[in-house]
Amino acid sequence: MSKLNRPRPSTSPVTRAVRAGLGADSTHRAVMPPIHLSTNFFFDAPGVCGTYDYTRTANPTRDLAAETIAELEGGCGAVVTSSGMSAIAVATRLLSAGDLLLAPRDCYGGSYRLFSAESNRGTYRVRFISPWDPESLELARQLRPRMIWIETPSNPHLRITDIAAWAAVARDIGAICVADNTFLSPVNQRPLEFGADLVVHSTTKFLNGHSDVVGGTVVAADEDLLEEIAWWTNAMGVSGAPFDSYLTLRGMRTLHARSRVHEANALRIVDLLDRSDIVTRVHHPSLPNHPGHDIARRQQTGWGSLVSFELRGARVAVDAFVDGIEHFALAESLGGVESLVTHPWTMTHASMDEPARLAAGIGEGLLRLSVGIEASEDLEADLNRALARAQAAAGATRGAAARTAREAAAAVTAQ
Structure with missing residues (x-):
């Protein structure tokens, strides 16, 4: 003590x-x-x-x-x-x-x-x-x-x-x-x-x-x-x-200096994710439409560098997103100088049973980023590639589902 x-x-x-x-x-x-x-x-x-x-x-x-x-x-x-x-x-x-x-x-x-x-x-x-x-x-x-x-x-x-x-x-x-x-x-x-x-x-x-x-x-x-x-x-x-x-x-000793870079990078990534077609929702209190935005403005002196978002296509999109990512290590923890990506459903919150995860709003399409202090242009380029992979995977899944539905309908008609 x-x-x-x-x-x-x-x-x-x-x-x-x-x-x-x-x-x-x-x-x-x-x-x-x-x-x-x-x-x-x-x-x-x-x-x-x-x-x-x-x-x-x-x-x-x-x-x-x-x-x-x-x-x-x-x-x-x-x-x-x-x-x-x-x-x-x-x-x-x-x-x-x-x-x-x-x-x-x-x-x-x-x-x-x-x-x-x-x-x-x-x-x-x-x-x-x-x-x-x-x-x-x-x-x-x-x-x-x-x-x-x-x-x-x-x-x-x-x-x-x-x-x-x-x-x-x-x-x-x-x-x-x-x-x-x-x-x-x-x-x-x-x-x-x-x-x-x-x-x-x-x-x-x-x-x-x-x-x-x-x-x-x-x-x-x-x-x-x-x-x-x-x-x-x-x-x-x-x-x-x-x-x-x-x-x-x-x-x-370097906490305050690190925090400034963490947050500057995070805000750029929030904007990138918020403009992506494959992202259905971005969770970050800096966004004016975040339910806690006004309270965060009152009690926080910064927005923080943790960012969560949800992908259309859920698990298929998540798997494609993390497959080949370069500057975000797929790992638990947060707050280090290095950027991390975490899948709460299978990682940080896997110890919760499925009903508890769903009650908390944690689905298979949710990802959490801990944004590090790397060059922002490298992080953004890496995320753009990952989002493109996720969009292609989700599109392929929708296409396959549509083909299956058409084939089933055709079989019924033939009968």
Whole structure:
């Protein structure tokens, strides 16, 4: 756990991220802070130790990463965990048997799997709702959950949830409001400013940004919650490793610069997809016709670089689209410097049963792009070729279906 004990600097978050820990090495005066890989630390006497005794409980490198994340999110402190899923598990340890968790029906597939499994074994109860629907606010007041889970933009449809409205409901009914901010990072959204109690990240994604480490974090708005999540992180043994924390800290130094290129590329791709005949729908909050556009304008400082879209021809078109794609790796995850394409039906949300996927609006024709920082002209050319393949495949399928129908009709006539 890292708790902020000093006055917050007046400098920009950009500067704070770049200069986090610089000059901390008083022994050798290294510019960059050292990595403290030691498992254990000296005691002065039996039962008498300094700030650190055992790395699972606390570590200087991990604390520096946690402090930097907390500053960027505007929290009082944070814990850094071994993965995004362990961060989610830590946050939900605040629930007891019988407590109700309200979660979005189109949340990340791993979150859905964990929430469902814990509910089935009686750890807590879960109900999946549509938090982007204003009527769900009144439903929450009636159900009086102990925790409200927000994922905005959601995964994979990029639906927008009004953080301030849900945080207000949480305050009124005594619930804990948790916001998963993985899709935007504190560069583009800071949920604590809108009343959330906890912010969760998979630091694997934008905060690290290089697809070479797995990690997570939980940022707290107040001291009591911070102490509780820190206790559970230590008790469960899910603290992040020092070297992983170092990589995350290194990634955050370029977070703001990377985010600008990510988003500029994404906006060009949104326009390309929106003009394509084979694309039936584009999901991105920058589009004026996106249902959450106005809320996103209020609570976000950027549109983000995740883009989802649906192809006419569903699976046939999807298979043709990804077959031969060059600059978008067919892989899970997001937020790295490299561009990725993901098929939620068979990849990120495959752990949801088919009725749950369909209820969330996840069909076989849906694709999700994590737009990287490559040259935009290369990404656009690659997508144009992929869309042309998808259109040809969908057209061939329609032609074959039409021929089959004509042949069947002719056979009936001949009879």
